[in-house]
Every structure is written in structure tokens, then in C-alpha cells.
Amino acid sequence: MQLRKTFHETIKRVNAFKKQIDAKTEFKYVADSALYSKSKLLATNDYLWLTRVPETIEEAKALVHLPESAIPWKDLNEGYKCAPYVSSYGEIKQRWLIVYSEKAYLREKKTCEKNWRKTEAEIKKAMWHLGNEVCGCIPDAENKVVELRKKYSDFYFSAKIVPLTKYSGKGKPKEDEEPIVIGFKAEVISVLDGEKMEVRLNRKGRFILATNELDAENYSDEKMLSEYKEQQHVERGFRFLKDPTFMVDSIFLKSTKRIEALMMVMTLCLLVYNIAQYKLRKKLKDENTTLPNQLGKEVQNPTMKWIFQIMEGVGVVRFYEEGKPEPVKEMVTNMSDLRRKIIQLFGPTACRMYGLNVKSGV
Secondary structure (H helix, E strand, O other): OHHHHHHHHHHHHHHHHHHHHOOOOOOEEEEOOOHHOOOHHHHHHHOOEEEEEOOOOOHHHHHHHHOOHOOOOOOOOOOOEEEEEEEEHHOOEEEEEEEHHHHHHHHHHHHHHHHHHHHHHHHHHHHHHHHOEEEOOOHHHHHHHHHHHHHOOOEEEEEEEEEEEEEOOOEEEEEEEEEEEEEEEEEEEEEHHHHHHHHHHHOOOOOEEEEEEOOOOOOOOOHHHHHHHOOOEEEEEEEHHHHHHHHHHHHOOOHHHHHHHHHHHHHHHHHHHHHHHHHHHHHHHHHHOEOOOOOOEEEOOOOOOHHHHOOOEEEEEEEEOOOOOOOEEEEEEEOHHHHHHHHOOOHHHHHHOOOOOOOOOO
């Protein structure tokens, strides 16, 4: 609930800032399901948004659980397919897009199968204990089976209540002596319910996107999915800020303003980092060349973090003469062919900083 409130307060501040600087560009806010709220997002609906729809909403839940044959799928790239719908949830007309991801389906299916195997082991253990437990009457034994069925609803249980008998005397019983019933126990067989398994797997890999941008020609279904997936790059960037390399956990700031200032500096660093990474990768593609990654494989999409690690150890040695404050000579040390190549890829300014010739690298 707190996250939902924070999202909308942040958007209000951004919109207020836009007015202050008289920005003409219209923003579209992309977020996960925490943004989608009838009391907040749909109550105002005064800006463009793209968000995931929570499956707690009955309309969304019904869509996600539709049979495969009931959905008019349209195939997309990279194992995705989608189907558009129109919704008026919260009394706001909006476009919904149910999306299927093959990678997500296989990942979620694997998790389900792992959980079922774990549950099967638990049931086997529970049935062993139940088979060795003596109940005083048939209803008590039947109730034990009912409890087992309630706890493990994805499994089908077949049970037989068996009476336990014993002769009253010691030694060999007499010919006409009948044994007495001393209790009952349940003999249970379990098997995974195939229908429930199919129903659960049917909804895996599916999710719903929603937007109040109703122009499907200028804002296609494919664009909706693409923009939503781009969140991953932003999240990956902020995860990078938490990397131990930054050693932020070693800085203690008590003042809220100083914390905000540090976040601003780190966000600016992240911006520079992403621009540098984008330009390096573009240069590699434009020149049809590569750089080695951590495994020594030649790639065209290295991370800047890895480039920083390659460049570690490069230093500047300055030579001074007695009585002169300025160095008479400077020399860049620990250069290599790979480091020269990286510097040249960043262009003339970087080359001048390291004393390299743009073309020859010397």
C-alpha cells in the first residue's frame, strides 16, 4: 500500500516540475501493478500510463485463466504472443493486452513441478504416519483423510479404512473365538490431480498490461510490450547502484537532504555510465569490431563495469625538476593493445587525455 502511494506522489511531483520548466513533451509513466489502483490511478487519469494489471482483480483473473483456445493470440518475436482486449475497469476506458511469454512459462512450470515433487515427498511421509496411527472409530480415521485432502488440494486421495483386530486371550485362540476390534487405520494412496495440474499450468507465463493510450495505430500492442519490458534496463541500472563496488554501505548520512543529494549524484553517475556503455556498443557495431568479455569471448555488448576493470592499473607518472612546480614530463603507464583499443573507441577526447593518436594509437 505504501508503494502505491509513493508512486502517485512521485508522478505528481514530476508533473509539477514539468509545469515549472514549461516542458511540452508528454510523459508516459510505465510501472508494475503497484501503480494500477482504482482509488489513485483511475480516479485521476490525467496522464498517460502503461502498467501491469494485478491478477487480484476478478476481470483480470478471468482473462488469465481462459482456455488456450478461447484467446485470439497474435504471435510476436522472442517467444511472445498477445491478445488485445478493451476494459472499462474503474469506469475508465482502457486497452488491455494479455501477454504470453514462453520463457516465463517454462520457468514457472519448472517451479511448479519442483513444488509438486516436494509436496509428493511430504504426502508420502504423512501417509506413512497415518498408516501407523490407530484411531478409535471409523469417523476419526475418515477425518484424518479429509484433513490430508484439504492440506494437499492438488492431489487425489483414495482411502480404505481397515479395522485392527486382536484376540482377547494369550496363546492360540479357540476355534469358536472371534477377534475383537481394537481400532481403525487408514490406508491411503495419492496421485497428482491431472485436471488441477492442467488448470494451474494453463495460466503460467501469462500477464496483462493496461494503458489509457487508446490510439492502437500510433501505440501498437507490440510497442506496449516493448516499453513495458524496458523497465528491466532501469531496474538493472538501479541494482547496479547497490553493487558493493560503489561501497555506499560505508557512507553514513544522517541528514535527509544529504541522502537525497547522494542519490542525485549516484543517479547522475548512472546516466553517464549508461551513455558511455551505449556509445561504446554502438561504436563496436559501427566499426564491426569486438572486445573480449570476462570469459575471453569476443563480443559487441560488453558492460562498462567490465571495461572499468580492464582499465584498472593504468596510471600517470610525472617527472619534476627541482624548483619547478609543474611537471616537465608526463607518461601514461601500464598501457596495452587492448586498453589502447578501448580508449580509441571512445574518440578523440579520450585519446588526448591518454596521449594517444586517434588512428595509430601511439
